[in-house]
Amino acid sequence: MKKMLFLLSLTTLLLANKIYIIADEEISVSKKELQHFFSAKSDYLNGKKYKRVSNKEALGSLAKLMFSISKKKLSEKWIKQNFRKGIPFPLSIKNDTKTVEWIKNHPNTIGFITRPDESVHIIYTFSE
Amino acid sequence: MHNIFAVLFVITILFSNSLHAEENSIPIHGFFDINTDYTGADKKVKFTTGSLDFYFTKNLSDRIYILIDLVFETTGDSFIVDLERLKIMYDVNEYLTITSGKFHTPYGYWNTGFHHGLQIQTSILRPKFIAFEDRGGILPSHSVGMMSEGSVGDFDYNFYVTAGMHIQETNDNNITAGQISTSDGQSQDGNTLVGATCAYNFDTIKVGLHTFTQTVNTLNNQSSDVNMGGGFLVIEENNLEFYSEAYIFVNHNNTNTSTDEYLFSEAYYAQIAYDFDGIKPYIRVEYTHYNEKDVYFTSQVATAGGSYNRFALGLNYSLAEDANIKIAVVRHNEHNTQSIYYDALVQFAIRF
Numbered sequence: 340m341k342k343m344l345f346l347l348s349l350t351t352l353l354l355a356n357k358i359y360i361i362a363d364e365e366i367s368v369s370k371k372e373l374q375h376f377f378s379a380k381s382d383y384l385n386g387k388k389y390k391r392v393s394n395k396e397a398l399g400s401l402a403k404l405m406f407s408i409s410k411k412k413l414s415e416k417w418i419k420q421n422f423r424k425g426i427p428f429p430l431s432i433k434n435d436t437k438t439v440e441w442i443k444n445h446p447n448t449i450g451f452i453t454r455p456d457e458s459v460h461i462i463y464t465f466s467e
Numbered sequence: 468m469h470n471i472f473a474v475l476f477v478i479t480i481l482f483s484n485s486l487h488a489e490e491n492s493i494p495i496h497g498f499f500d501i502n503t504d505y506t507g508a509d510k511k512v513k514f515t516t517g518s519l520d521f522y523f524t525k526n527l528s529d530r531i532y533i534l535i536d537l538v539f540e541t542t543g544d545s546f547i548v549d550l551e552r553l554k555i556m557y558d559v560n561e562y563l564t565i566t567s568g569k570f571h572t573p574y575g576y577w578n579t580g581f582h583h584g585l586q587i588q589t590s591i592l593r594p595k596f597i598a599f600e601d602r603g604g605i606l607p608s609h610s611v612g613m614m615s616e617g618s619v620g621d622f623d624y625n626f627y628v629t630a631g632m633h634i635q636e637t638n639d640n641n642i643t644a645g646q647i648s649t650s651d652g653q654s655q656d657g658n659t660l661v662g663a664t665c666a667y668n669f670d671t672i673k674v675g676l677h678t679f680t681q682t683v684n685t686l687n688n689q690s691s692d693v694n695m696g697g698g699f700l701v702i703e704e705n706n707l708e709f710y711s712e713a714y715i716f717v718n719h720n721n722t723n724t725s726t727d728e729y730l731f732s733e734a735y736y737a738q739i740a741y742d743f744d745g746i747k748p749y750i751r752v753e754y755t756h757y758n759e760k761d762v763y764f765t766s767q768v769a770t771a772g773g774s775y776n777r778f779a780l781g782l783n784y785s786l787a788e789d790a791n792i793k794i795a796v797v798r799h800n801e802h803n804t805q806s807i808y809y810d811a812l813v814q815f816a817i818r819f
Contacts, residue, residue: 408706418818
């Protein structure tokens with residue numbers, strides 16, 4: 340029992356350092372394309388337009404893993420880009436479960452979570 | 468009276484949103500700023516509430532979206548309302564978006580990168596020569612017309628045709644005599660502003676060129692053929708910010724006594740900042756030289772003090788993700804009057 344609890348704890352700890360990029364459909368993208376997408380430089384992946392959905396608690400990890408910048412800096416990029424173009428600010432959801440639910444209920448959205456979920460396609464994984 | 472209508476409009480949107488599901492509501496965002504200034508020119512301390520900027524966006528479809536940017540600005544005991552932007556955008560494809568309405572004139576970097584939302588701007592002040600028209604700027608920061616823009620890989624482009632600006636002859640509503648007016652499309656004599664901007668992105672470095680041209684009616688039945696060209700260099704790498712822009716004017720007077728002479732003027736700024744985990748010091752230098760024969764500049768109240776150079780040293784501190792406090796000391800040097808004076812500024816800038 341103790342061993343199982345130890346293994347579960349260890350797995351959780353390891354998984355906590357990963358960011359999973361999820362979508363309702365399976366697509367294949369490059370890291371550069373994802374960086375352009377999540378830095379609001381582009382709204383397109385594989386030629387198709389998507390909306391960004393962010394898990395607010397994971398935003399800091401995403402900023403560090405993908406861009407080596409602070410959460411505030413990444414947020415500023417989004418705001419500047421969206422403010423200029425006039426599209427809505429990216430939706431920010433507090434936890435992974437709600438992010439997954441939102442993705443499934445809204446077509447053409449891409450989001451990121453810290454725990455894997457089999458109900459949506461994981462299209463890219465970052466780990467520290 | 469139109470102030471009341473603007474307030475009612477905002478209240479209506481807020482009430483409507485409370486009745487509808489999220490996907491049927493109109494997302495509202497906003498900014499406001501509060502300022503305390505000591506101005507060396509008149510040796511006074513001033514407390515002002517700055518501007519309250521409501522910003523509405525809505526996707527009408529996957530390709531069509533709208534933006535409304537409504538700003539309340541205080542004037543003494545009252546306030547005025549400016550419809551700063553009202554535009555509809557259509558994504559033709561991933562390379563081309565067509566915009567119609569009122570928008571930031573897309574020259575340089577600052578005028579489209581930042582607007583009335585001062586929380587997203589590192590410094591307290593904009594460079595003086597690209598201030599808004601009603602704040603002493605020498606350029607048409609807003610235009611009404613059509614614009615095509617997009618990106619092809621790392622290359623960005625912008626082409627626009629809009630109603631032309633003119634120099635206001637007399638005081639009228641929110642526009643003071645001697646200020647640039649875009650008259651929300653009611654341009655005099657059908658003058659048209661035509662311009663283009665392009666830039667290439669080398670990952671964190673953006674290098675661009677910009678130009679616009681227009682015959683501008685100035686004061687006393689005179690006009691000027693205004694031809695602007697220049698460029699910009701922007702670096703945003705991790706915690707480093709560097710912005711710089713150059714504007715070269717090659718204008719020609721259309722007056723009773725004008726010659727074929729072309730008149731050169733210039734304006735530049737450069738700003739650098741570094742973010743030490745929420746504490747961001749910055750330095751900015753500005754330099755202008757306005758040709759004293761050019762009626763485009765001599766007509767403007769913004770250039771009444773003539774050419775100038777300005778130096779700003781400031782600090783931007785993040786109180787929270789959506790709130791910043793900024794302080795700055797600014798040294799002014801006005802060339803015509805040869806006067807030098809200092810301002811000390813404090814600003815709270817909020818986003819919601």
